Amino acid sequence: MPTSYLKKYPVGRSDGARLGEMWRLYEDEGLSLAEVGKRFGVSRQRVHQEFVKAGIKTRGRVLKSLDRKVLHRLYVVTRLSISETAKKLGVSSGVVERELERHGIERRTNNRLEFDRELIERLYVKQGLSQIETGKRLGVHARIVMRELRRYGITLRHAGRYAPVRIERDLLDRLYVQDKLSTETIGKRLGYSPKTIARELRRHGLPVRPSGRQRRTDQ
Numbered sequence: 384m385p386t387s388y389l390k391k392y393p394v395g396r397s398d399g400a401r402l403g404e405m406w407r408l409y410e411d412e413g414l415s416l417a418e419v420g421k422r423f424g425v426s427r428q429r430v431h432q433e434f435v436k437a438g439i440k441t442r443g444r445v446l447k448s449l450d451r452k453v454l455h456r457l458y459v460v461t462r463l464s465i466s467e468t469a470k471k472l473g474v475s476s477g478v479v480e481r482e483l484e485r486h487g488i489e490r491r492t493n494n495r496l497e498f499d500r501e502l503i504e505r506l507y508v509k510q511g512l513s514q515i516e517t518g519k520r521l522g523v524h525a526r527i528v529m530r531e532l533r534r535y536g537i538t539l540r541h542a543g544r545y546a547p548v549r550i551e552r553d554l555l556d557r558l559y560v561q562d563k564l565s566t567e568t569i570g571k572r573l574g575y576s577p578k579t580i581a582r583e584l585r586r587h588g589l590p591v592r593p594s595g596r597q598r599r600t601d602q
Contacts, residue, residue: 401423402433402437405419405422405423405430405433405434406434406437406439408422409430409434409439409441415427416430416431416434416441417430447474447478448482448485449472449474449478449479449482449486451486451488453472454468454479454482454483454486454488455486455488457471457472458479458483458488459488461498462498462499465479465480465483465490498521498531500535500537502521503517503528503531503532503535503537504535504537506520506521507528507532507537508537509549510574512574513525513540514528514529514532514539516574520574549583550573550575550579550580550583552587552589555569555580555583555584555587555589556587556589558572559580559584559589560589565577566578566580566581566584566591
């Protein structure tokens with residue numbers, strides 16, 4: 384620590400101890416000015432000002448870089464908005480915008496959240512999930528799911544009408560017969576109710592164990 388700092392803040396002074404801890408976090412642990420400020424409930428600028436007054440030399444600001452594959456998956460494939468992508472990655476929207484440009488990823492002119500038709504059909508039509516359940520899988524509100532269904536011309540089900548769930552026999556045989564998991568545990572793994580699992584077991588001709596014989600320690 385600079386000599387000027389030690390002269391200005393003698394050992395034992397509360398302000399000296401506070402700034403000394405700030406300097407330790409910044410220098411020894413490598414935290415950024417913003418991260419140090421967060422520890423003490425002050426802004427990045429306040430920490431910088433205190434360091435300058437104490438004669439502590441600061442590092443140049445390191446720009447946050449994002450992995451291209453991660454950015455492409457969230458923004459292009461999953462089609463999250465810039466703000467939603469930023470929230471997922473724990474950075475600002477400005478960082479996402481800068482990184483999109485750096486990686487040569489074209490920004491959407493309409494930043495509205497949209498999903499691939501095949502993904503929507505698989506969840507809503509083939510798996511028979513409700514709009515709310517589909518939204519939970521995609522991390523969006525049910526109204527966005529409804530909008531996407533209408534955009535693709537997919538018929539909306541009325542409340543209580545679900546497409547029949549179809550679970551492969553081999554999968555049920557492995558989980559229920561071979562691994563001896565309960566219908567409740569299998570349901571949690573596959574995202575269905577125990578009743579749905581039991582119904583599919585019967586449809587495939589697999590004997591359903593009495594509820595009292597279900598394993599309870601198969602989590």
